[in-house]
Structure formats: C-alpha cells, structure tokens
Amino acid sequence: MPTLNPDDSIFNQLETFGHKKVVFCSDPDTGLKAIIAIHDTTLGPALGGTRMWAYRNETDALHDVLRLSKSMTYKSAIAGLNLGGGKAVIIGDSRKDKTEALLRKFGRFIKNLNGEFITAVDVGTNPKDMEYIKMETQHVMGVPESIGGSGDPTPIAALGVFMGIKACVKELYGSDALTGKTIIVQGIGHVGENLVKLLRDENAKVYISDINDELLGQVAKKYGAEAVSTNSIFDIDADIYAPCALGATVNTQTIKKLKCAIIAGSANNQLEDEEIHGQMLLEKGVLFAPDYVINAGGIINCYSELMGFSKKRTMQLTENIYEATRNVLKLSKAENISTIVAANKIAEKRISDIKKVKSTY
Numbered sequence: 001m002p003t004l005n006p007d008d009s010i011f012n013q014l015e016t017f018g019h020k021k022v023v024f025c026s027d028p029d030t031g032l033k034a035i036i037a038i039h040d041t042t043l044g045p046a047l048g049g050t051r052m053w054a055y056r057n058e059t060d061a062l063h064d065v066l067r068l069s070k071s072m073t074y075k076s077a078i079a080g081l082n083l084g085g086g087k088a089v090i091i092g093d094s095r096k097d098k099t100e101a102l103l104r105k106f107g108r109f110i111k112n113l114n115g116e117f118i119t120a121v122d123v124g125t126n127p128k129d130m131e132y133i134k135m136e137t138q139h140v141m142g143v144p145e146s147i148g149g150s151g152d153p154t155p156i157a158a159l160g161v162f163m164g165i166k167a168c169v170k171e172l173y174g175s176d177a178l179t180g181k182t183i184i185v186q187g188i189g190h191v192g193e194n195l196v197k198l199l200r201d202e203n204a205k206v207y208i209s210d211i212n213d214e215l216l217g218q219v220a221k222k223y224g225a226e227a228v229s230t231n232s233i234f235d236i237d238a239d240i241y242a243p244c245a246l247g248a249t250v251n252t253q254t255i256k257k258l259k260c261a262i263i264a265g266s267a268n269n270q271l272e273d274e275e276i277h278g279q280m281l282l283e284k285g286v287l288f289a290p291d292y293v294i295n296a297g298g299i300i301n302c303y304s305e306l307m308g309f310s311k312k313r314t315m316q317l318t319e320n321i322y323e324a325t326r327n328v329l330k331l332s333k334a335e336n337i338s339t340i341v342a343a344n345k346i347a348e349k350r351i352s353d354i355k356k357v358k359s360t361y
C-alpha cells in the first residue's frame, strides 16, 4: 500500500489511495466529529466498522480511516464477498464521549449515504452502539442477536485464522494436521482465546502471551497452554507465530529474531511496512499469511447478516479462507513475490474482472 504524506492536500491523499468518497460529519450539538471513507464500491456497498478513538489530531484520524477503508476493499475482494471497502472513525474517547445522541446523529449521516456505506463494530464501539445507529438507519450490521443480528463474530474470526494456519502448514509440511506443531499466540483476547481452543482441540502445543496476567493464567489453565512473558516470545523455537494483539509486530527487529517458519494471526496490519517486511520474510523463507486474507471472518459474519443470516453459510464462507490462503501462497511461490504482494494482486484482479462484468447494464 502506498504511504500517505500527511502534508499533502486531502484530494492528493485520496488520489494516492484511490478513494471514491470521504464524508466529514460535524455536529456541534451532539459533539459528533466523524469521517466516513468509501474506498471502492465495484463489488458492492462499502462495508466497514466504525472505530471510536481519541486521535492526537484530525490528520491522524484521516490517515487511519483512509488506510483502514482501503484494506476493507482488499479483504472483501479476496474473501469472494460482494462488498466494497469503507470505514468510519469517530474522533473521541469511547469511555467518556459516547452518547446515544452522538451515535444516532452519526446514524443519520450513514442514512444519507443511501446504502453506499454500511457499518459495524470496531475498536471503541460495541453491539449496543450499533443498536443506537440502527434507530436511524438500516445500514448497520453487528447488532445484538436479540434484535436479529449475527451475534459475536469472534469465534468466526478465529475459525478463519485457524483455516489460514492450516493452509500454511499444508504448504510447508505436506499435511495440514496440527498435532505436535508448536504455536505462539500473542494476545489472548476475543479472537486469541477462541483460536487457542481450536488449536488445542487439534493437539497443537500452544504458548500464549498477553499483557493481562490474570487473563493469561486463566486461559493457560482452561486450555492447557503454556504462558510466556511478552518479551520472550521471539526467543521461542516454535513452528508458528500467531499475532492476535496489535499491528506492526513484524518489523526489521522482530524478523531478525524470529525462529518460526510461519506467521499467521488475526491482528490487522502485522507488517510494519508491507513492501520492506513482506520482502524480508520472503528472503528469510518465512511463510506469511497476509492478515487481511485470514482475518476476514468478522466481515464474513457481517456479510452473512446482510444476506439474511445463516450459520451454515457463514461457516462455509469462512472455511473458504483455507483455499484463499493456498492460492496466495501458490502465486507467491510461482512468481517469487511476497505473499502480501500476491494477495494484493489476487484482490485487484477480482475487482477489475467484476468491473468488466458490470460494464453492461
């Protein structure tokens, strides 16, 4: 992905990332300051979560929403969904600044987009917030199950990551069995814990790390995993590293230390720099499952909700992540390109192919 220059004009930034539309939502009465970015709608309406975050400044908020909305385009494209990419950010502290009125006003702005943008939960928002937004617009997913939503997406997100891990194991070892494989799961929150369960059910040896010591102890005991300190994870001689906490953990320093043969986890934007670190991993012979390919379970859950939720269909679409990952690995090998470049190529090809389909009314 190209790097944005925050000193550039807003229109130049949109051109760099290929955005279609950006909406600035301002409502002094409710204190709402939000940005909705619609990156691409070739495949369908732009679907992406709403993040609420106390950004240092508006430039950071704009940068975040442009970057995140573009990744949503690629994530949905490669998952085979008929969705475009979008994202929204509300500028504010989700613990202090969130009110019913602010969220409902935000819902009104989404309503005015007439379905071009559909939102869902992200960092700093929850299903209850989506319920408020839904009071003003139908274009919201991830509402509570009690009002027709698809419920907690995290087990589905973990299943997608699990399928991605298996696809990498198959590529490297000829079989996708996880028995006896060693895996480090960094971050055992919503997705991480569900992933630990799936891995332990297949008798993998699992190391876990988290900054929350209490949670670490509980999860270790519950699933028979081994707790390790956060700063020792790169010293462990494991087969797989699954980043499920933060982005940018794969960088020049960690790649040098890394002993694993595979990196596959849920965290968004794991490579600090796609181009540099994707290439470094290729040269080191480490198989990297691009995060947006294998963490698509959450968006698949939303898509399923949009189509009239079916658990069976959601599971099928999530299991397809196995084949999607295999295709990325195959292209990377055939063309000797990093897996992230291979994934981007596959996603871009699907978008340009479908553009041709849609050229006739």
Ligand code: NAD
Pocket: 153, 154, 157, 186, 187, 188, 189, 190, 191, 192, 209, 210, 211, 212, 215, 230, 244, 245, 246, 247, 266, 267, 268, 295, 296, 297, 298
């Ligand atoms: P979460 O907040 O529930 O869990 C994150 C965990 O990481 C927490 O337990 C936290 O204590 C831990 N953590 C934070 N910093 C850490 C560090 N330095 N070392 C070790 N642990 C650390 O979040 P989640 O919903 O489980 O999501 C995890 C990641 O997956 C995030 O990057 C998220 O963006 C991504 N993701 C989530 C979903 C989803 O459906 N929830 C879907 C796609 C991608």
